[in-house]
Amino acid sequence: MTKPLLEAIQKGPLLGDGAMGTQLMLAGLEQGRCGEEWNLTHREKVLAIQRRYVQAGSDCLLTNTFGGSRIMLNRHGNGDKVAEINRAAVEIARQAFDGHPGWVIGDIGPFGGLMEPYGEFREEDVRDAFAEQAAALMQAGADAIIIETQTSLEELLLGIRAAKQAGSPCVIGSMAYDVTLDGSTFRTMMGVDPERAAEFMEEHGADIVALNCGTGMDMIRARQAVERYRRATSLPVMVQPNAGQPRLQDMKVVYDEPPEHMAGGLADVLAAGASIVGGCCGSTPAHIRAFRAVVDTYRNSCLTGSVSHYEDQTL
Numbered sequence: 001m002t003k004p005l006l007e008a009i010q011k012g013p014l015l016g017d018g019a020m021g022t023q024l025m026l027a028g029l030e031q032g033r034c035g036e037e038w039n040l041t042h043r044e045k046v047l048a049i050q051r052r053y054v055q056a057g058s059d060c061l062l063t064n065t066f067g068g069s070r071i072m073l074n075r076h077g078n079g080d081k082v083a084e085i086n087r088a089a090v091e092i093a094r095q096a097f098d099g100h101p102g103w104v105i106g107d108i109g110p111f112g113g114l115m116e117p118y119g120e121f122r123e124e125d126v127r128d129a130f131a132e133q134a135a136a137l138m139q140a141g142a143d144a145i146i147i148e149t150q151t152s153l154e155e156l157l158l159g160i161r162a163a164k165q166a167g168s169p170c171v172i173g174s175m176a177y178d179v180t181l182d183g184s185t186f187r188t189m190m191g192v193d194p195e196r197a198a199e200f201m202e203e204h205g206a207d208i209v210a211l212n213c214g215t216g217m218d219m220i221r222a223r224q225a226v227e228r229y230r231r232a233t234s235l236p237v238m239v240q241p242n243a244g245q246p247r248l249q250d251m252k253v254v255y256d257e258p259p260e261h262m263a264g265g266l267a268d269v270l271a272a273g274a275s276i277v278g279g280c281c282g283s284t285p286a287h288i289r290a291f292r293a294v295v296d297t298y299r300n301s302c303l304t305g306s307v308s309h310y311e312d313q314t315l
């Protein structure tokens, strides 16, 4: 029996996974098509991606449900398949662990629009969509729920409440920060800084404060974010930055941070106190394999007493 996620991270940092979207594209998903539908139509391809992450050393997998809310699925005519798509995603991730200990984190991404008064979406529709998705993920047996790539506290709150109401034993709120033009700091597109996000999440009952994706958020910025989160809250911290910046090469989007480079900054992120580390857009099983080595070295150095952040390093 695998321990609850919140208990496990008290014993030392865990390794998350890498990108799903860019891996689906590599597997043949066309730009603009519904990647979540593949949980039903191309199940073996989603499973193969997640198996590669487990083989590379992931302790935690995010379900392939970033766009799995009714509002997102409606754009592809799949609004009637919310429960099916989310259930299949949890089952695929669980299967990818193939009996190994591991945690399935149900993924809720942004609903993809703006709420009134800035946009045309009614708050109650977003609330209902998140509640429906969170319930489907929990009924299928997810170990936690992450509300990710968030830029506004209003939308984040709807996600946190949905996850809690669905009975998730661990709720992760994950913000997408952009480095400011002058490079002096980072905040979300809607102007939220890490301190405000951390205080807000603690106040509203999230269990882990996180960041993922964003613009210009390399490992150095990720370390700074961990430090800023930890000054603002006592909650554990999770980080999943992108593998650098996207650019076009031969008409394909490539990310410019190779595994060794990204992994090179990871020891500092762990030393700053991150409890779960992984990658977002552009990161691959090769990145996660490189991360695994750094996480293992870090855990061993804690065991031998050269780092004292974690007291007991047994899983």
Ligand SMILES: [Zn+2]
Residues within 6 Å of the ligand: 212, 213, 214, 242, 280, 281
């Ligand atoms: Zn991303």
